[in-house]
Amino acid sequence: MRIALFSDVYKPVTNGVVHHVAMLKHYLETWGEQVWLFVPGSSQQPDDEPNVIRIPGIPIADTGYHLSIAVDHRSRELLQQMDVIHVHHPFVSGSFGLFFSNRYNIPLVFTNHTRYDLYVKQYLPLLPSALSETALQAYFQIFSQRCAALIAPSESMAEVMRGWGVEGRIVVIPNGIDLDRFENPTCQVNRSQLGIPEDAVVAIYVGRMSGEKSVDRLLRLYRYLVQEEQESHLLLVGSGPELDDYRALAQKLGITDRVTFTGAVPYDEIPCYLKLSDFFVSASVTEVHPLSFIEAAACRLPALGIRSPGVNDLIRNGETGFIAEDNDLSFGLRFLTLVRDGDLRRRMGEAAYAFSRGLSAHNNARRVLQLYQELQ
Known part of the structure; x- marks a missing residue:
């Protein structure tokens, strides 16, 4: 099968969508399918894998994103030969996929x-005024x-889409x-390298440092929690446009001795940071099916998050962690429970690990391929 x-x-660029697309492409190619990935960018960017167009x-500033308005002749010739087109964003690249799906009568996923x-609510001041929530719904319809x-990654997200x-x-x-990558990491990172006390209870967040992830809210909540206990340390792993702002916020809140920012970390090293931690934490309510929660579970970490799809x-x-209500008290009490109860963390961590076994990239790719085959 020829797949675009x-x-x-x-x-x-490192983020959840990039990891997902890379793993999907890898497994499909391993099974003998012919896969091409089309992505806005620069021809000067080196690629260490085949069929990345x-x-x-x-370029949009230094974000790693590019704005493309036309597909070149070589890509058009390739796209005519595809059996299925699968888009992972609905607007820029999604518009290209939609155009060629219609033009060549190819099934679109x-x-x-x-x-x-x-x-849209988070970034409305930065977007054209026409891109309102109403316009978003009209576009998706x-x-x-x-x-x-x-494809929705969960039933609750399917309801949101409806x-x-x-x-x-x-x-x-x-x-x-890739479960094995997280169960058996090969790299070495230790607490002393990061300036974290060996006896600290480490709460880790892994993800993009940007507004929709609510890292600022997490820092403000943590300011009050450090007044209640002296055991914990907050480890924030990742980069993003607001990283410097978050570092400044931690300084302003007076919690820099209890918070460590790593900045950008190679994806292959993420399991090592998870392995030195005690539980995963996030204050974001914008997630769809966050791979970081699965990665933490694969490393036997319980998780604390806020109720959202x-x-x-x-x-x-x-069982595998706590879901807090969307208020400071609910979140704070559950955070303190995880800090103070090591036996509970270990039990929840083992349950989280068992839960993660059903969430492999292999299983995802197999089911996606079956969907492609149904559409032929």
């Missing part, structure tokens, strides 16, 4: 990775009608990770 994947961004585009409704299938006006066929296929799907409340 479209994404707005790819390596060397960079659609010429203008869309995987939803993002709470676009919440992103039209977009979904032209898709042969839409609320956007999605009318097409929604198929629930959970995202997954993506989080609800990946924490079994009271």
Whole structure:
């Protein structure tokens, strides 16, 4: 089968969508399928894997993203030969996928990775005024009608998509990770290298340092928690446009001795940071099916998150971690419980590990391939 994947961004950018697309491409190619990935970018970007087609585009500052307005002749010739087109973003690259799906009568599949409704609210001041929530729903209603299938990573996210006006066929296929990579990391990172006390209870967040992830809220909550206990340390792993702002906020809040920012970390090293930690924590409510929660579970870490569709799907409340209500008191009490009860952390961590076994990238890719085959 000849498969075209479209994404707005790819390596060397590091985020959940990039990891997902890379693993999907890897497994499909391993099984003998022919896969091309089309992504806006620069032809000067080196690629260490075959069939990555960079659609010429203008770089957007230093984000790693590019804005493309046209597909070159070589890409057009390739796309005519595809059996299925699978887009992972609905707007820039998704528009290209939609165009060529219609032009060449090729089935179009869309995987939803993002709470676009919440992103619009977060970034509305930065976006054109026409891109309101109403316009977003209208776009998805039209977009979904032209898709042969839409993939939601969970049933709760499928419900959110229906609320956007999605009318097409929604198929629930959970995202997954390379479980072995997280169970048996090969790199070495220790607490002393990071300046973290050996006896600290480490709460780790791994993800993008940007507004929709609510890292600022996590820091403000932690300011009050450090007044209640002296055992914990907050480890924040990742980079993003607001990293410097968050470092400044930690300084302003007077908690720099209890918080460590790593900045950008190679994806291959993420398991090592998880392995030196005691539980995973996030204050974000914009997640769809966050791979970071699965990665933490694969490293035997319980998780603390706030009630929202993506989080609800990946924490079994009271078993693999805690789901807090969307208020400071609920979050704080559960954070303190995880800090103070080591036996509970270990029990929840083992339950989280068992839960993670069903969320492999292999299983995700196999089910996606079966969907492609159904559409032929």
